[in-house]
Amino acid sequence: xxxxxxxxxxxxxxxxxxxxxxxxxxxxxxxxxxxxxxxxxxxxxxxxxxxxxxxxxxxxxxxxxxxxxxxxxxxxxxxxxxxxxxxxxxxxxxxxxxxxxxxxxxxxxxxxxxxxxxxxxxxxxxxxxx
Amino acid sequence: xxxxxxxxxxxxxxxxxxxxxxxxxxxxxxxxxxxxxxxxxxxxxxxxxxxxxxxxxxxxxxxxxxxxxxxxxxxxxxxxxxxxxxxxxxxxxxxxxxxxxxxxxxxxxxxxxxxxxxxxxxxxxxxxxxxxxxxxxxxxxxxxxxxxxxxxxxxxxxxxxxxxxxxxxxxxxxxxxxxxxxxxxxxxxxxxxxxxxxxxxxxxxxxxxxxxxxxxxxxxxxxxxxxxxxxxxxxxxxxxxxxxxxxxxxxxxxxxxxxxxxxxxxxxxxxxxxxxxxxxxxxxxxxxxxxxxxxxxxxxxxxxxxxxxxxxxxxxxxxxxxxxxxxxxxxxxxxxxxxxxxxxxxxxxxxxxxxxxxxxxxxxxxxxxxxxxxxxxxxxxxxxxxxxxxxxxxxxxxxxxxxxxxxxxxxxxxxxxxxxxxxxxx
Numbered sequence: 001x002x003x004x005x006x007x008x009x010x011x012x013x014x015x016x017x018x019x020x021x022x023x024x025x026x027x028x029x030x031x032x033x034x035x036x037x038x039x040x041x042x043x044x045x046x047x048x049x050x051x052x053x054x055x056x057x058x059x060x061x062x063x064x065x066x067x068x069x070x071x072x073x074x075x076x077x078x079x080x081x082x083x084x085x086x087x088x089x090x091x092x093x094x095x096x097x098x099x100x101x102x103x104x105x106x107x108x109x110x111x112x113x114x115x116x117x118x119x120x121x122x123x124x125x126x127x128x129x130x
Numbered sequence: 131x132x133x134x135x136x137x138x139x140x141x142x143x144x145x146x147x148x149x150x151x152x153x154x155x156x157x158x159x160x161x162x163x164x165x166x167x168x169x170x171x172x173x174x175x176x177x178x179x180x181x182x183x184x185x186x187x188x189x190x191x192x193x194x195x196x197x198x199x200x201x202x203x204x205x206x207x208x209x210x211x212x213x214x215x216x217x218x219x220x221x222x223x224x225x226x227x228x229x230x231x232x233x234x235x236x237x238x239x240x241x242x243x244x245x246x247x248x249x250x251x252x253x254x255x256x257x258x259x260x261x262x263x264x265x266x267x268x269x270x271x272x273x274x275x276x277x278x279x280x281x282x283x284x285x286x287x288x289x290x291x292x293x294x295x296x297x298x299x300x301x302x303x304x305x306x307x308x309x310x311x312x313x314x315x316x317x318x319x320x321x322x323x324x325x326x327x328x329x330x331x332x333x334x335x336x337x338x339x340x341x342x343x344x345x346x347x348x349x350x351x352x353x354x355x356x357x358x359x360x361x362x363x364x365x366x367x368x369x370x371x372x373x374x375x376x377x378x379x380x381x382x383x384x385x386x387x388x389x390x391x392x393x394x395x396x397x398x399x400x401x402x403x404x405x406x407x408x409x410x411x412x413x414x415x416x417x418x419x420x421x422x423x424x425x426x427x428x429x430x431x432x433x434x435x436x437x438x439x440x441x442x443x444x445x446x447x448x449x450x451x452x453x454x455x456x457x458x459x460x461x462x463x464x465x466x467x468x469x470x471x472x473x474x475x476x477x478x479x480x481x482x483x484x485x486x487x488x489x490x491x492x493x494x495x496x497x498x499x500x501x502x503x504x505x506x507x508x509x510x511x512x513x514x515x516x517x518x519x520x521x522x523x524x525x526x527x528x529x530x531x532x533x534x535x536x537x538x539x540x541x542x543x544x545x546x547x548x549x550x551x552x553x554x555x556x
Contacts, residue, residue, distance in 0.1 A: 023218060033219025048224060055225025 019067060022120040026062040027070075029055065068117050075113030083108055146249040149188070153278050154196045154249065157187040163270070197246045204242035206253045208234055254283040257291030264299035264313065269306060272299070276312045284318040292318050293325045300328070307340055314343045320368050321351050326375050333379045336388025345391060348376045349398045352407035369407045377414045384418060389427050396431040403438045412439055413449060420453035448497075448512060467524030468531075472539070475532055483525050490518040 023030040036051065038044045083101050087094055115121055148154045165180050167173055173180075212230045216222055244250060255263065255275075263275035276299075284292040296313050303309055314332070317325055332344035351372035376395065383392040396415045402408040412435050419425065419432045436455045439446035449455065475481065497511040531539045 029222055029225060030218070032221040036219070036221050038220055044220065047220070048227075051221050051224040052227050055221045056228060058221065059225045 019116075019118055019120050020059070020063060025067045025070075025120065026059065027066055028058040028062050032058060068113075071113050071116035074116040075109050078112035078116070079105055079109040082112070148196060148245070148247060148249045149192055151249045153252075153274050154199075155188065155191045156195055156199075157191045158184060159270075159274075161187045197242075200242055200245040203250075203252050204238050204245055207241035207245075208238040211237055251280045251283075252278055254279055254288075254292070257284070257288055257295050260292055261295035261298060264295060265302055269309065272303070272306070272309055273312065276309065276316065279316045281316050282319045289318045289320070290322055293322045297325060297328055307338070310340050311343045314340065314347050317347055319351060321348070321372065326372075330375060330379045330382075333391065334382045334386065334388075336383055336386060336391040341391055342394060345376075345379070345395055346398065348372065348379060349395075349408070352376055352411060353402045353405050354407070355405060370410075373407045373410050373414075376411055380411075380415060380418070384422075393428050393431050396428060396435060400431060400435045400438055403435075403442045409439070409442065413446075416455070417449065417453055420455065444509060444512065450516065464520045464524055467521050468527050471525050471528035472531065475528055481525065481529065483522065483529070486518055486522040486525060490515065490522055493518060 019025045023033075032051075032055070036047070038047055083105055087097075089097075152159060161180070161184050165176070165183060167176060212233055216226070254260065260275070260279075264272055266272050266275070296317050300310050300313050314329065317329075321329070326348070329344040329348050333341055333348060335341050352369060354369065380392065380395050383395065396412075396419075399408045399411040399415055403412050416432065416435050416439065419428055419435075424432055436446070436450070440450065440455075446455075471482070493511055493515045497508070497515060501507075
């Protein structure tokens with residue numbers, strides 16, 4: 001049991017690490033990085049006992065709470081684009097597709113939410129901009 | 131347990147085992163050098179002592195010396211994987227402190243065991259240590275030190291001092307050709323000014339393996355995509371500087387008549403014309419060849435350069451017209467045009483020379499002032515100019531053939547491939 005928990009937690013850290021790489025996905029940590037800027041080695045050493053636990057808590061909050069909540073919106077947007085947006089065809093065709101679309105929405109949303117939560121999907125898009 | 135051992139043994143035997151590289155057997159190397167006599171008889175006599183001693187040295191190397199020597203390299207590996215700064219900020223670094231610290235022992239153990247078992251290249255020594263190793267009096271020691279270096283393994287602040295150490299070693303042992311070749315092939319990127327000057331001097335000698343390696347090393351700094359080079363802290367200006375340096379070296383080789391080295395440089399440039407640096411160099415070399423009337427000894431490489439440039443960039447068309455590239459004359463269009471002109475002139479038709487010259491001049495004038503943003507027009511005019519130039523050249527050739535000996539005409543109006551073959555151009 002203990003081994004399984006350890007493996008799962010490592011997996012979770014690894015997977016969450018992908019999203020963590022993008023500063024946009026860790027808003028609390030990014031904000032603190034902007035605010036706390038010690039210059040000298042003495043300042044850095046003195047602040048270390050405070051910011052090691054604070055930083056760790058921020059990462060946990062970002063990864064487990066803030067980013068998953070933000071990912072709900074992103075997942076919903078992705079689901080709308082994949083399932084609902086860009087509908088083509090006549091009124092009858094759209095009516096026929098209405099029920100399958102409703103059925104597909106939940107699993108597609110779950111997949112999109114997981115993808116946005118675990119992986120740095122938007123980061124890749126941002127980097128591809130000229 | 132047995133399965134694990136089997137898999138480990140298989141892995142060791144299938145890949146490069148650390149023991150197989152001489153670099154990882156210092157004590158055994160020492161025994162080989164100092165205990166093994168030269169003559170066969172002495173070898174046979176001392177074998178009962180030397181063989182067990184060599185075996186013991188091998189065991190000590192494998193179990194003690196090589197693992198001890200791998201400790202710091204494994205730490206550098208772990209440091210590169212885990213402790214590389216994220217560049218985000220102080221709090222992020224603090225937050226990563228605990229995960230990094232907890233992951234360091236297993237990551238280090240993994241790297242350490244892989245370095246002990248397999249022949250993983252070591253991290254480069256500090257420039258000061260490198261200098262000490264490369265200046266060793268013993269040839270084998272120097273060679274071991276230089277062959278252990280992975281090319282381009284020195285970065286940022288270490289590039290200058292490491293380059294200095296390598297140049298010092300080359301100057302100290304100029305007659306050790308194998309050593310100098312190995313060192314020159316590993317001089318860090320980007321080349322420092324001093325290294326560039328030194329390599330250019332070696333290249334200008336125009337002879338020997340060291341010259342060839344020096345030309346190749348100069349070429350390496352030209353032949354990368356600017357974006358890739360930028361990722362390594364090298365600017366586009368650096369590539370331009372490297373191209374200019376090699377172009378100057380090429381001119382010097384031409385002046386001094388070192389044809390083999392000259393052709394080698396042209397071949398290098400022609401081999402990578404898809405990259406901006408070598409392409410610029412290929413244009414430079416082709417212009418030089420054109421100005422010198424396409425020397426025979428460089429015919430193959432000059433033809434290759436022209437064809438590659440023509441297929442790679444439209445800019446080559448401008449040069450092709452301006453410098454009358456020979457590749458144009460070998461195009462089928464030109465051969466067809468000559469045949470048409472011969473038939474017309476034979477049947478008493480008028481010469482098109484004057485009319486074509488007028489059109490050529492007119493198009494060249496238009497090409498000189500296309501106006502900003504007229505890319506399509508510029509391309510169209512270049513195509514036209516190449517067309518008129520080809521026709522004009524064909525017209526002149528037809529007149530020459532009709533005025534000249536009958537045999538030449540027969541040769542020309544025969545199979546074009548046969549013509550090229552008879553001219554010695556298979």
